[in-house]
Amino acid sequence: MFRSHPEYRNLFIATCLAGVGLSGCGPEQEPLLADESPVTGTQALTEGAPLTTHDASCLQLQDQNTWSTYASYMTPVGPALGLSSIVQDLNRAGPMLTSTTHPPAVGYKGGFRWNDGDMSTTDWIPQALTAGVSGSTNVAIVSWHYAPTTAPEKGVRISVADISDMSLSAVNYRHILLVRPTSSGNFTVVPEHGGGLTWFGNYLYMADTSDGMRVFDLTQIREVDTSTTCDTAIGKVGSVWCAYGYKYVLPQVSAYVQPSTITSPCRTKFSFLGKDTRGTTDVVLSGEYCNNGDTPCPYDGSTPGLGGRLYRWPVDSTTYRLKTVSGVVKPERAYIMNEPNVQGVAPIMTTTSTTSYWLSSTRYSGALFKVSTSASRTAYLSGSGQWARMPEGMHATGSGTNLWTVTEGYNGTTNPATGGRVVFFADQASLD
Structure with missing residues (x-):
């Protein structure tokens, strides 16, 4: 993640629900497995060591419960459009990667780069990736955060890409601006880093670095005005609605x-997200980015950068919202990752065990780590030609076949083979 850009605070201020304390609410944590023993307190850590089970009983999230209010605020903007409508109106083409243009990666199978403008822009930086199905279309969704600090804040945009047929010459995609409703018929930007995405049902979850997760409804997309009036405006302007020139919000x-x-130390960061469907309950995965510089994280002790924590948040299989009790969500399990600079997570779908994961890291200019509670990591490093430079978010297909990732770009290069921005997938069995 492009860490020189400020990490914006959530516009909301979280307050405690009346009568709800910091413990004893929400679902109970899953029992520990035989190879897990919880560790608490600040400690020295070892890079590459097995995942360490972490006591997260002090942590909770509260549902701000704006589901119906925010939906009603958007009604005057126009008809609600589903994702299926957007995939019929993709306006950009990203060339497929070839044998000479794809980055080195163990198990590489295919991928695409962005169009020339998106490969070279310094205004927007790719961050997170998730994927799913809309109707009969396989879709990848990538988030970008807005980098300029002197221009008006534009927040986060997503790219919706049709990845149904990776044998074509290009992948078609479109950018959509994320917005937050503010009142009836009005909205503003979402000033976040956009470091994590995951997709359950019609809901797109996005990491809110300081505070938790924001949720967006993929059935509530709206078309807005694209005249020159809207190039520099957001929300309602006269009789039209604007989104800095984007057609959809x-x-x-x-x-x-x-x-x-x-x-702190109970309070965590939501740097990246993932999706795990291997257990009895589907979960949103969330994790912390930590480094040995300005972001050491609280559980590092004498080894700054290694104390990032990974959490499993249960999802209701009927509503696709997080499971709450009295509006409160508790993590079912948590780990200390013992890895620095983690940017993304995905389950290892070739196993049913929920104690093993892929971690994407910008350590060593790019790495993929295979981690679990029972063994030291396996590392695939960009410097050894085993993985792409500067990888970010990841998604593992439910079949266990493919592992997808997006890169944010390395040293400004636009060459996809040497660090330019790409989206690609690798064979999990080859990596595993």
């Missing part, structure tokens, strides 16, 4: 936030 519907009373 995806509105936030609610958010899950940490109460302001939860402080």
